Amino acid sequence: MIYELKTANLGIYDDKTAFTQYIIIVVIAIVPDHDRACQVLLKILANVNISLLLTKNVKYIVSNVIMDVMKTxxxxxxxxxxxxxxxxxxxxxxxxxxxxxxxxxxxxxxxxxxxxxxxxxxxxxxxxxxxxxQYLSEKIAYELADEDVAAKTLKAAEKRVKYLKSKK
The missing domain is CATH 1.10.260.40 (lambda repressor-like DNA-binding domains)
Known part of the structure; x- marks a missing residue:
C-alpha cells in the first residue's frame, strides 16, 4: 500500500528533499510504531533511489518530522x-x-x-x-479528525484529485 502511494506521487516532486519529507509524513501517518516506520521508510527510500546521508539516523529524522507535523x-x-x-x-x-x-x-x-x-x-x-x-494538511486533519472513515476518505480524495488533474 505505501509503495503504491509513494510511486504514484513521485512525479509531482522535482525536489528530492520535498519528496523525502512527504514520504516520511505518509509513513508516520500510516505506521504508528516508530521503529517499524523507520524500517518502512528506509525500504521506500531505497526503492526510489533516494540515498539519505543520514540513513543511520532515520529515527532522528522521523522524530524531527513528527515534531514538525505536530506543530500548527x-x-x-x-x-x-x-x-x-x-x-x-x-x-x-x-x-x-x-x-x-x-x-x-x-x-x-x-x-x-x-x-x-x-x-x-x-x-x-x-x-x-x-x-x-502544512496549512492544507492541517485543514484536512481537523475536518477528518473525528471521522471513523478518515483514512478511506483520504484515499478517495487522493484518487479524486488525480482524476481532476488528469481532466485539465
Missing part, C-alpha cells in the same frame, strides 16, 4: 517570525491585516487564508510548498 501552522509562523526578528505589527502591516488578526492566526484562534499563507511564506523566507502543505 500558527506555531511555525510565530517561530519563523521570531527567528527573523520581526514584530507582529511589522508582518501584519506587510500582509495589510490587523495585528490582532495575525496574533489569532499564530495562536490558532483563527485560520489564515491561502493567499495570506503564500504571502507569509515569502515574508518569512519559508518554502511556499512546505507552508502550503
Amino acid at each position: 501552522t500558527g506555531e511555525i509562523l510565530r517561530e519563523s517570525r521570531e527567528k527573523k526578528g520581526l514584530l507582529l505589527r511589522q508582518v501584519a502591516a506587510l500582509l495589510d491585516i490587523d495585528t490582532a488578526i495575525l496574533s489569532k492566526v499564530e495562536r490558532g484562534a483563527r485560520k489564515a487564508t491561502k493567499e495570506q499563507i503564500i504571502r507569509l511564506a515569502g515574508i518569512l523566507d519559508l518554502k511556499k510548498d512546505y507552508l502550503l502543505i
Whole structure:
C-alpha cells in the first residue's frame, strides 16, 4: 500500500528533499510504531533511489518530522517570525491585516487564508510548498479528525484529485 502511494506521487516532486519529507509524513501517518516506520521508510527510500546521508539516523529524522507535523501552522509562523526578528505589527502591516488578526492566526484562534499563507511564506523566507502543505494538511486533519472513515476518505480524495488533474 505505501509503495503504491509513494510511486504514484513521485512525479509531482522535482525536489528530492520535498519528496523525502512527504514520504516520511505518509509513513508516520500510516505506521504508528516508530521503529517499524523507520524500517518502512528506509525500504521506500531505497526503492526510489533516494540515498539519505543520514540513513543511520532515520529515527532522528522521523522524530524531527513528527515534531514538525505536530506543530500548527500558527506555531511555525510565530517561530519563523521570531527567528527573523520581526514584530507582529511589522508582518501584519506587510500582509495589510490587523495585528490582532495575525496574533489569532499564530495562536490558532483563527485560520489564515491561502493567499495570506503564500504571502507569509515569502515574508518569512519559508518554502511556499512546505507552508502550503502544512496549512492544507492541517485543514484536512481537523475536518477528518473525528471521522471513523478518515483514512478511506483520504484515499478517495487522493484518487479524486488525480482524476481532476488528469481532466485539465
